[in-house]
Amino acid sequence: MKNTQTYEEVYKVYYPKVMGYMHSKISSSYDAEDLASTVFIKVYEKFETFDQSKASISTWIYTVTRNTVIDYFRVRKVHEEIGEEDIVEDDTYQGILDAESLEELADALEKLPERERDIIILHYYSGMQLKEIAPKLNMSYSNCKLVHNKALMRLRQYMTFD
Amino acid sequence: MASLKDLFDYQKFAGNSRLEAMIKDTESRYGSKLSIDDLELVSAAGTPDQIQQQKELLKHKKDHV
Known part of the structure; x- marks a missing residue:
C-alpha cells in the first residue's frame, strides 16, 4: 500500500513523539536531538519503499526510534534499561502496538484498584523494582509481590498481553 | 503479542x-525513578542537605551584614 502522507506531514506529526520518547530515555538534550535526527534520516531513506500494509507508520517510526535508542546504549555499553533481548531487527514486526492497544490498556488499568494500578505503573512504566516500590507504598516486599501478581491476574481478565 | x-x-x-x-x-x-544521569547531577550538585545548609549559611550572612 502506498503512503498516503508526505514525508513533511509525517515529520510534523511524529517529531514531537520521537523527541518525547528520547527525553524519557536519555537525559542529555543534545544526544536526544541528535538521535531524533538520526531517526528521521532513517525514516527518510526508507519512506518511499515503506509498505503500510505491513505496519502502520506510527508503529514503524516507533520501532526505528526504539532501535536507535538501543544502539545508542549499546555503543556506550549501558545495559541497565534495555537488554539485548529487546532489540528488534525487523522494523515492521510489532503490528500489535497501536493506538487501540493503548486504549485497551487504559480501559484495563482504570478497572484496577488504585494500589494495584500504582504498582503496575511504577514497575512497568517508571522502571522501578518491586523492592523499591514496596517502601514507597508503605508495604512489605512480600506483600508488594502478592499485590503485583494479583494486579497481573486481574489485568489478564480485561486484556491480553504476553 | x-x-x-x-x-x-x-x-x-x-x-x-x-x-x-x-x-x-x-x-x-x-x-x-531517577536515572543514573540524574543521580550524577544530584551528586555533582551536592546532597539536598548540603544545599539547604548552604542556603541557610547565606541567609545567616545576609542577616548579619
Missing part, C-alpha cells in the same frame, strides 16, 4: 492521553 513492558514503552512514544493522566497521577504521589 505485546508484553506490558512493550505497551508502556510504546506509551512513551504515542502518549495516549488517558494513560498519561493515570501515570501522572501515580508519579505525582510516588515520584519517578
Whole structure:
C-alpha cells in the first residue's frame, strides 16, 4: 500500500513523539536531538519503499526510534534499561502496538484498584523494582509481590498481553 | 503479542492521553525513578542537605551584614 502522507506531514506529526520518547530515555538534550535526527534520516531513506500494509507508520517510526535508542546504549555499553533481548531487527514486526492497544490498556488499568494500578505503573512504566516500590507504598516486599501478581491476574481478565 | 513492558514503552512514544493522566497521577504521589544521569547531577550538585545548609549559611550572612 502506498503512503498516503508526505514525508513533511509525517515529520510534523511524529517529531514531537520521537523527541518525547528520547527525553524519557536519555537525559542529555543534545544526544536526544541528535538521535531524533538520526531517526528521521532513517525514516527518510526508507519512506518511499515503506509498505503500510505491513505496519502502520506510527508503529514503524516507533520501532526505528526504539532501535536507535538501543544502539545508542549499546555503543556506550549501558545495559541497565534495555537488554539485548529487546532489540528488534525487523522494523515492521510489532503490528500489535497501536493506538487501540493503548486504549485497551487504559480501559484495563482504570478497572484496577488504585494500589494495584500504582504498582503496575511504577514497575512497568517508571522502571522501578518491586523492592523499591514496596517502601514507597508503605508495604512489605512480600506483600508488594502478592499485590503485583494479583494486579497481573486481574489485568489478564480485561486484556491480553504476553 | 505485546508484553506490558512493550505497551508502556510504546506509551512513551504515542502518549495516549488517558494513560498519561493515570501515570501522572501515580508519579505525582510516588515520584519517578531517577536515572543514573540524574543521580550524577544530584551528586555533582551536592546532597539536598548540603544545599539547604548552604542556603541557610547565606541567609545567616545576609542577616548579619
